[in-house]
């Protein structure tokens with residue numbers, strides 16, 4: 001299966017601190033990864049490298065066959081879909097929902113004088129429909145609820161038909177109903193063979209959608225465990241990752257965790 005992402009001994013340093021250390025990781029086209037780890041473990045930093053928005057300090061990162069540092073990252077970024085709080089914060093308040101999705105075609109937030117074709121508008125509308133947001137296309141983004149915003153952001157991340165989809169805490173801030181709806185949408189996306197490779201960061205094993213195939217556990221910038229989801233999401237690995245005894249239960253293809 002095609003390799004979409006390969007990190008070889010990647011390290012990241014800021015102000016003399018190691019944020020990521022010796023990360024070696026490969027993602028293939030048919031894989032759906034979940035990344036878990038405590039606050040500050042380096043999850044967002046890892047996605048920032050995987051989305052070609054930051055270069056590693058050590059090692060090499062190859063995204064869709066292009067090695068960072070030896071390629072035009074502007075082009076590469078349009079081939080990687082990213083949904084993150086940092087990106088959502090850059091969306092102007094008065095941007096319409098359709099434009100939030102459509103402007104991803106130009107890799108920007110905030111519609112200005114770019115040219116869009118009917119096909120762009122049709123794709124944006126189809127993505128909004130796929131995430132149950134058809135009736136919201138003309139609304140201003142700021143008027144949406146947190147759950148509605150999250151769904152629009154994932155639609156936006158898919159606008160360029162990316163080969164790699166990165167979701168940073170897509171269920172953060174959602175209520176129970178909103179979370180379950182989003183998980184259903186992600187489960188459907190994960191199960192569709194036309195979907196891109198997916199990597200999702202989350203804080204909760206409860207938020208791992210069914211159909212996710214692989215997991216990585218990070219602690220203090222280092223990999224504690226990675227591999228097929230059933231071998232990786234274990235009580236013993238979570239105990240190591242969070243530095244406290246963790247009790248893990250599986251029920252109907254979903255997990256739940258608490259202090260053991």
Ligand SMILES: Nc1ncnc2c1ncn2[C@@H]1O[C@H](COP(=O)(O)OP(=O)(O)OP(=O)(O)O)[C@@H](O)[C@H]1O
Pocket residue numbers: 014015019037038039040041042043044045046
């Ligand atoms: N530009 C920067 N300069 C200095 N330190 C940074 C920078 N960016 C991130 N860090 C630090 O790197 C560490 C990892 O941050 P990162 O956001 O990747 O973690 P995370 O696992 O996503 O955390 P959270 O779960 O809280 O979102 C943190 O200690 C953070 O303070």
